[in-house]
Amino acid sequence: MRQAARPPCGRGDGRHASSPLVSPSPYTCVKAKRGGEMPDIRDVARHMKLESPEMASVSLQVRNDALLRIKQALQESKERIFAANAKDLAAADEANVAPAVRKRLLFDEHKLADVCAGIDSLVSLPDPVGRVLLRRELDQGLVLSRVTCPIGVIGVIFEARPDAMVQISTLCIKSGNCAMLKGGSETLNTNREMFEVIRAAALSAGLPDACLYLAEAHREVDELLGCYGYVDLLIPRGSNAFVRYIMDNTKIPVMGHADGICHVYVDKAAEVPMAVRICLDAKTQYTAACNAAETLLVHRDVAAKFLPPMAEAYREAGVTLRGDKAVRDLVGCEPATEDDWDTEYLAPIISAKVVDNIDQAIDHINRHGSHHTDAIVTDDDAAAKRFMRLVDSAGVYQNASTRFADGFRYGFGAEVGISTGKLHARGPVGLDGLVTYKYELHGSGQVVGDYAEGRSHFHFRDLD
Structure with a gap:
């Protein structure tokens, strides 16, 4: 691995400094795996956990500098990254992978431009670390603050999509987290080259040695799942079966989603040309995405x-329409079965159903949807308000394509994934989803006994 030397840094500027409490690093990135013995992933996780406070203390200036160095390094190293990606694509072609999967594997000039734009957006965002969410005077000279801080060590396991490597790494760096990354074997070569470029650039800015780690072996997935106590959060990105396996086989908190069964409901008050345009985009703009309808x-x-103009638009776009009897009576299409309502196609296929009213649509979505992203097309604001209030999904839209469910399109810079859970983070997970908070209490000699025995009294007063 071509790794930049780590410069000596003092703590005065917020950069990393060696700590007597932190043991020497048990790994030297991917180099050890290529020619030597693989480090034990629990040792790596343990070391990361010990160094995570150092990563959390790195200044915003240094973190932003690391991001800009990563962007420059990716641009300067693009030919070797593209060459590695060509190897992965050739292997995919030989294995006859599905077209939707192959599209995710591709990393080209367009995707490089996208990830670089995401980095620029991240740099422009305010620091998510150290924000004061609450300041409350409990008594004179006794002030409580709630302050944002990094989660610590985040493990991200993702399939395909080498651009996810950049998004995840840079989001974790900006939010002051250490990241353990495990990409899919289908992009092994691309992930390896990109990780070496990213990590070398990050270290050259002065980030701690343990800021990033790339796991490559398949066995390391199960080892990572067993790192309870060292890894603070797992974020899986991949198929339904893959995400469920992660959730079922670890004690570590998991944030993510298993399915992407998204709906568009065309209301009676919809403008037909607009509805056709939205429904076409939601299905065809990128059929392999989890936010596709x-x-x-x-x-x-x-x-x-x-339905007639919509069916024609789908036919022209190569989309197979499957409909219930009411749909088939109006347009010629394949029949939809009960299984179709619970299917994430990730392909140019869409099921369609006629409903009698908005409440039937809402009930269908809440029963069969995955609580990811659902949209209503209507000019009736009262109907839209009812839909948005009653549909239990992370993203609920009026007159917009479900494909907008994305961290970059939300102005988050990028995302580590989309969460359909309701605890901590929901929807596209950007910087705010990668920080938690701690309580800081500043006193002047107070003790609880004085309050318990009536000598002192609380007079809660919010400050600022």
């Missing part, structure tokens, strides 16, 4: 006007 619900009063 998989089911179309149509109000009976607008079905005769909307």
